[in-house]
Amino acid sequence: MLDLKSAVVVVTGAGRGLGAALAISLADLGCKLILCGRNAAALADVGAQILARTGNSAEQVVVDLANMDSVKAALAEIHVRQPQVDVLINNGAMWLEASEQPHSSSEVLGVIDAALSGTYLLTQGLLPALKASKRPDIVTIGSISGLPNAPLHSVSLPFYAAKHGQLALADGLRQVLKGTPVRSLCVHPPYLEDISPLDEQWQQVPERQKGQKGTNRDVVEAVVFALTRPRHISLSSIVIDTDDGGLFS
Template sequence: MRTSGRKYVITGAGRGLGAALATVMADAGARLVLLARSETALQGTADTIFARTGQRVATMTCDLADRESSAAAGAWLAREHADLDGVIHNGAMWLPAPFSAASDADIETCVASAAIGSLILTRHLLPNLLAREHADIHTVVSTSGVQNYPLDGVSVAFKAAKFAQAGFVQGLTDELAGTGVRVTAVFPGDFDDASPVDPGWTEARADDAGLTGREVVDAILFILNLPPSVTVPSLVIESRTGNGIVSRGGFA
């Protein structure tokens, strides 16, 4: 796998999809730096990776909804991990409907965690990524960020945040065209939060069972493992039943 031996930072790596992706990537030989709000959750992911692979991953607490925290993490990564081959933006706050029940603080945190923190982190890392022969900036968005998808259980704030992420991906794709930095995104529908350490991770499921976390991880790794001359700018994935349309992304 092309990711083997390469170094990536993953946000929202304390639980859910971020933790699962980190575990699977470490299993495949990737070198990792993990960010999340919760130091305890981060340590849990780090301990799992060490037990499975012997790799001691670097970690740093980072609240993507906080500008200063995101800037501090970006500066630390640029200074201490200048050899990063890619960043995977996974962290985001899940905020359910109805919009009228959301507090002002929740709306601000939801949008900031998905969009502003990712932009600030990327700005700090971009000079180092551009200096690499090949690098990746990958974002886990959601089908909530796809034009004309129905709301279906998510809040207006969450949908707005995911549209902001989609705009970030598109804008950065245009700006970095012709460079060695590949900008990609996956737009998953609703999926379960199974972990690679769970017995059911590898079990076959019926076609109508819904999208799984493992399938989302597989989709992300499919994109990252493509040759650097090949890109999948955006990949929308759903269960075949078509009844899941939003990723309840992790923010731990």
């Protein structure tokens, strides 16, 4: 099992939810975090929690993945702070529920641009810093909504398309990065209970039974497992199935 100690990890959408849980958990394992997100106060809060738990400070970079100027500025800031990045976790993505009313153009652009345009440009811009690492990984947090033939349920079409696109992004990266040390992994979570490593429920997750809801901890553990595999192995796709019989219906 590979050691994650001292790995430089960039996490998008790190101010809350799964991104914050990933950031705090990876900091607990000794990683140096670069927290990216739209909300500076939320990033500062997660940074303070990391400092209190580990004694290590986490860098914070404000970025709106749906705004390409913001992505460009964030890339410049990350390069100044860390010329080498070991792990990029593309977690930030805008949620949009299905609606009987037409979606506004800002909703559609927000969803597609955050998940695809901004995520792609951030990844492309960080590739030189990843290639400077001895253990580079790109982790894309997709969704079971992004799997082939997944049912729509309450998910809007733009979100469904964006998550299918993120799977294509992760797959395409694997082809482009063949022959380089960079691995591209995609994790597909089901509908999650939003818990934090700071919550008591976090400790009780291992006691859950088949059929119970998945949590942020289950995704964090899948990501850590994938990242710590020997370098010749890529767990290219991890589908987290909470007793849907593989049908996600």
